[in-house]
Amino acid sequence: MRYDIEKRPSYAVLDVTLAEGEAIETEPGAMMTRSAGVEPETNVGGDGGLTGAVKRAVSDERGLVDNAFIAGADGASVTLVPEHPGDVTGIDVGERGPVRSQSGSLLAWEPGVERSTELNDRSNLFSSGELTVLGLAGRGMAFVSSYGSMYEADVTPDDPLVVDEDHLVAWTAGLDLNRRKDGSLKSTVLGGEGFVTEFRGSGHVWLQTRNPVTFGPVRAEHEDDDDGPGLGDFV
Template identity: 30%
Template sequence: MKSSISGTTMPVLEVTLDPGERIVAEGGDVAWMSAGFALDTSTVHGTGGQGGFMSGLKRVLGGAQLFLTEYTAPAQGGLVAFAAQLPGTIRQIDIDAADQFMVQAGSYTASTSDVQVSVGLQKKLGAGIFGGAGVVFQKLTGSGTAWVQLAGEITEYTLAAGQSLLIHPGHLAMFDASMDLQFTSIKGIKNKFFGDSLFLAEIHGPGRIWLQSMTPAKLAAAIEPYLPDRSSGSSNS
């Protein structure tokens, strides 16, 4: 299996598979692929074959889809491609017992079949964060390779033991699953969502974190003024 990531602000992940090799992704997320792939859509993909329908429901609670699709390459091999859904970057991460990751809901793109995707953290902070959906992270465990899409430009930090960082929850894209993450209210900072306080994620080392310069909520707010006003339409009936 070989992978390549091309493009700049809207990158594309292309994975070339040898005969019989498999890759898993959320249903319907494929952009294009060569002919001959066998597709199997199920709730157990991305769970190590465990959990079935209940594991699928947990993925839904974590902001993912109920079903995952497994793509198996034909006898001649083949290529499958996934396009980014937001301006940003696609990153490849290697997962094993020592390297497990928490990624913001919606970031998971695809993985090899032995990577397990589950709900890692769900915290409701109020109507101002992600339209009231709260903060949700998916946990990537198992053994294999995964690809995640992160929004905007990415800044990476490695925190030593005893170090911590306060981060707006929307900018925390990915971090080592072993790190301690808490949420704190900072008084005295007025903002349009919470009045005189601001909720920030407080993450503690040791471990690595990936911060994204763009958040889906801020992107939606930026383009909202340019969208048609559906309420202004009139009916001819």
């Protein structure tokens, strides 16, 4: 598999080129184009299909379905796009070791990448209440998207990192996490919980430069509202 990320950072497009028999798995609705020789396959609930043993990560109804695109000839291609404006970054899961990702950021992955839902206190990291934490393990590339540009930071034992958790995209699994409220956050002013996560140890964190909790609800709330935005429309 070869890949190129174009139109970044604002409107990133992931262009994947496959050899015959290779495949890329994606979230529903991620495909923009594909070669005529690429065969799509839909897996429901992670049973059967291309890998037969995908560990499911159900964060919403769409989490029950994934798509696989299988090349019938060398040089077949698929272009993939996230559902929101922003960037896309590739993570070599085998090289980085296990990675944790917020469920809404995962765009695509190679079949060797195993996914699972992290059913512990980290599943409530995101104040939107709609996202969960995914575990990514195994070998291969995983592609994550950000709302806004992707920003990366290293964490060392001498330099912990404190993050507004709604800017979190992904992090390496070996990091220690400590979650707490922080009154300085924008979400607190607007009525949200205002949580930060402190990362300690040695590892890497991927962040998004825009907060979807602040921007996203406004659009949804005003589809049927002609009175203009108010403070309550941001929470």
